[in-house]
Amino acid sequence: MATETKKKLNVPITKPALGEEEARAPFESIRSGWVTQGPKVAEFEKAVASYVGAKHGVATTSCTTGLHLALAAAGIGKGDEVIVPSFTFIASANAALYTGADVVFCEIDPRTFNIDPNDIEKRITKRTKAIMPIDQIGLACDIDAVNAIAKKHGLDVVEDAAPAIGESYKGRKVGSNAHQTVFSFHPRKVITTGEGGMITTDDDAVADRARKLRAHGMSVSDLERHKADRVIIEEYNELGFNYRMTDIQASIGLVQLRRLDELLRIRRKKAARYDEELAEVKGVEIPFVPPYAEHTYQSYCLRLTKDCRLDREDLMTNLLRRGIATRRGVMASHLEKTYTSRGNTQRLPITEEATKTTMLIPLFAEMTDEQQDWVIESLREELGTT
Numbered sequence: 001m002a003t004e005t006k007k008k009l010n011v012p013i014t015k016p017a018l019g020e021e022e023a024r025a026p027f028e029s030i031r032s033g034w035v036t037q038g039p040k041v042a043e044f045e046k047a048v049a050s051y052v053g054a055k056h057g058v059a060t061t062s063c064t065t066g067l068h069l070a071l072a073a074a075g076i077g078k079g080d081e082v083i084v085p086s087f088t089f090i091a092s093a094n095a096a097l098y099t100g101a102d103v104v105f106c107e108i109d110p111r112t113f114n115i116d117p118n119d120i121e122k123r124i125t126k127r128t129k130a131i132m133p134i135d136q137i138g139l140a141c142d143i144d145a146v147n148a149i150a151k152k153h154g155l156d157v158v159e160d161a162a163p164a165i166g167e168s169y170k171g172r173k174v175g176s177n178a179h180q181t182v183f184s185f186h187p188r189k190v191i192t193t194g195e196g197g198m199i200t201t202d203d204d205a206v207a208d209r210a211r212k213l214r215a216h217g218m219s220v221s222d223l224e225r226h227k228a229d230r231v232i233i234e235e236y237n238e239l240g241f242n243y244r245m246t247d248i249q250a251s252i253g254l255v256q257l258r259r260l261d262e263l264l265r266i267r268r269k270k271a272a273r274y275d276e277e278l279a280e281v282k283g284v285e286i287p288f289v290p291p292y293a294e295h296t297y298q299s300y301c302l303r304l305t306k307d308c309r310l311d312r313e314d315l316m317t318n319l320l321r322r323g324i325a326t327r328r329g330v331m332a333s334h335l336e337k338t339y340t341s342r343g344n345t346q347r348l349p350i351t352e353e354a355t356k357t358t359m360l361i362p363l364f365a366e367m368t369d370e371q372q373d374w375v376i377e378s379l380r381e382e383l384g385t386t
């Protein structure tokens, strides 16, 4: 039951860490008149690729379009199947659907909430072409296990690392461990360009194809034509898209990228404080981080256990009355009408349980100690301690 409360302190679920430097960053692009994809995007791509240890970065308008582009560049299309965990923002699966491929949902590991490698093989058919593991809410998935299965069956791997820029897997940066990895720079993520995404890969041919497809399939980029001292007539040899990031966004991204390690340090410190203070709150479990990962804590996810004295919606309501924003944990994509109306009848018990029992609480770099104290105190008061 929701209850009345006295004290109130507003704590949003998140807030992007944007300062004066980010506000000034697009000035040069705006004054130069080069506001669409140009030199700043090229610089941002190089900087992200170098940060994660990949050969190429291909910037896009979002992670969703980046995932679509990555799958298209890998030749995935009609008649193919892509294996995707259902426990993810619906954009992951939708990106596969955009290519004309069929989505086959798979289960997650109940502790990490990431793809369960043991479940992948059961879902492989003659039509399977790719696996899309996800680094859910910023925790690296077990990519070595996924790559091993992909290799055994000759499948492609496109890692959805939307929330995971800066995350490491066995000491290797996410972005350098799969055939293609795709990041998001939406404001819910650790660093942002407003909207934006980036594919990283070591594959020259795939990067080249993705660059062409993101700009209508044009054989020569705008920037090359602009720089050329001769007339170049471009060609369009296949159907492409307009998924270009702007130089305005990339100039902000360059500043954010320089701040990334510090932002992660702050987030991890705040997460460690939650771990310590919430471990003894009755009826909740703190996030599990396997030894191979670090976690970016794009979100801090609590699981409500059977002995939790409030149900999730009542707890969320009570916290909202105290000024604290929360969100349900991650959705189960296979239960959404987009998929059930396409005839998807899959049942995924671990995913369905996880989506009902998880809840995200506020965590962002600029969250004050007073705000964090209030979240901790409120959870203790609402649920009691052991």
Ligand SMILES: Cc1ncc(COP(=O)(O)O)c(C=O)c1O
Binding pocket: 062, 063, 064, 065, 088, 089, 091, 092, 134, 136, 137, 160, 162, 163, 183, 184, 185, 186, 188, 196, 197
């Ligand atoms: C796992 C995952 N994939 C994809 C996306 C989509 O990212 P974008 O908003 O950049 O398209 C999100 C966004 O929250 C996400 O969490």
